Amino acid sequence: MAGMNRLYRCFPLALGASLLLGAAEPKPLAFAPWINGTAANEPETQVQAIDADTFVIRQSVKTNFEAPFLYLLFGRDRALLLDTGAGGLKIRPTVDRLVADWRARHGGRAIRLVVAHSHGHGDHHAGDDEFRDRPDTDVVGLTPSEVAAFFRFADWPQGVARFDLGGRVLDLLATPGHQPAHIMVYDGRTRLLFSGDMLYPGRLYVPLNHFDDFRSSAERLAAFAGTHPIRALLGAHIEMTTAPGKDYPMEAPVHADEHGLALAPSAIEELRAAVVKAGPVPAIDRHADFIVYPVPARPND
Numbered sequence: 001m002a003g004m005n006r007l008y009r010c011f012p013l014a015l016g017a018s019l020l021l022g023a024a025e026p027k028p029l030a031f032a033p034w035i036n037g038t039a040a041n042e043p044e045t046q047v048q049a050i051d052a053d054t055f056v057i058r059q060s061v062k063t064n065f066e067a068p069f070l071y072l073l074f075g076r077d078r079a080l081l082l083d084t085g086a087g088g089l090k091i092r093p094t095v096d097r098l099v100a101d102w103r104a105r106h107g108g109r110a111i112r113l114v115v116a117h118s119h120g121h122g123d124h125h126a127g128d129d130e131f132r133d134r135p136d137t138d139v140v141g142l143t144p145s146e147v148a149a150f151f152r153f154a155d156w157p158q159g160v161a162r163f164d165l166g167g168r169v170l171d172l173l174a175t176p177g178h179q180p181a182h183i184m185v186y187d188g189r190t191r192l193l194f195s196g197d198m199l200y201p202g203r204l205y206v207p208l209n210h211f212d213d214f215r216s217s218a219e220r221l222a223a224f225a226g227t228h229p230i231r232a233l234l235g236a237h238i239e240m241t242t243a244p245g246k247d248y249p250m251e252a253p254v255h256a257d258e259h260g261l262a263l264a265p266s267a268i269e270e271l272r273a274a275v276v277k278a279g280p281v282p283a284i285d286r287h288a289d290f291i292v293y294p295v296p297a298r299p300n301d
């Protein structure tokens with residue numbers, strides 16, 4: 001798969017950065033094939049563990065064509081669920097099972113669940129209501145001001161907010177553009193960047209009235225990447241095939257020959273350069289692993 005090859009090629013660079021910091025190099029990401037709609041019967045969700053505290057949940061394309069990826073990260077005291085899916089299923093049972101399994105492995109330790117979002121589009125928060133009456137749970141709001149207040153951004157969208165799960169501090173970047181409340185989450189422990197809908201193997205929709213915000217976010221992201229070792233980007237969808245530059249049709253019900261989930265960190269500079277180069281009327285800009293996809297203005301979102 002083209003995406004994975006690119007990912008592996010980046011590891012000598014990542015290794016160099018980690019040696020400078022004196023940290024052990026984590027193992028390369030290696031996911032089993034994801035559910036992609038090609039099997040007659042696939043489960044509504046598929047979970048893959050990156051490590052004992054880091055889980056990826058994929059929602060079946062058969063439940064919703066968006067087939068998003070959700071992320072669940074555990075620290076000593078809190079777990080962060082990033083997104084609640086696109087609807088068309090009950091998502092909480094999968095999350096509750098992962099939390100129960102984690103607690104069982106930690107002597108029944110209490111853990112608070114924070115339900116947050118990559119951004120405010122409906123395919124990322126459709127399951128929120130399932131968590132509102134869940135004990136020991138905070139559901140973060142969807143507006144930029146609610147996100148900024150919860151995570152204590154001092155000067156949204158500038159700067160980086162730090163959120164400690166307990167022995168696991170996450171760095172949050174405000175990255176409006178695709179949508180005003182968009183954030184990315186960097187986990188220094190795994191050196192993974194959870195990149196939402198701003199940068200993933202697919203169509204990166206940018207409303208034209210927010211293109212300047214998107215460009216500024218891409219520049220802040222590139223600056224962050226210059227000072228933090230990044231192993232890979234994990235986004236919220238896959239819309240590219242294994243053929244470079246080729247995406248699925250809109251709302252495709254099956255994703256045969258899907259691009260890998262992870263993007264190499266070099267995608268950050270590739271995106272920054274692309275949006276800086278885009279003129280006053282940005283056009284669709286096809287790259288091997290993603291497509292910058294301007295769409296008509298969305299005044300209220």
Ligand SMILES: [Zn+2]
Pocket residue numbers: 119121178179197
């Ligand atoms: Zn979105």
Ligand SMILES: [Zn+2]
Pocket residue numbers: 066068121123124197236237
């Ligand atoms: Zn989305």
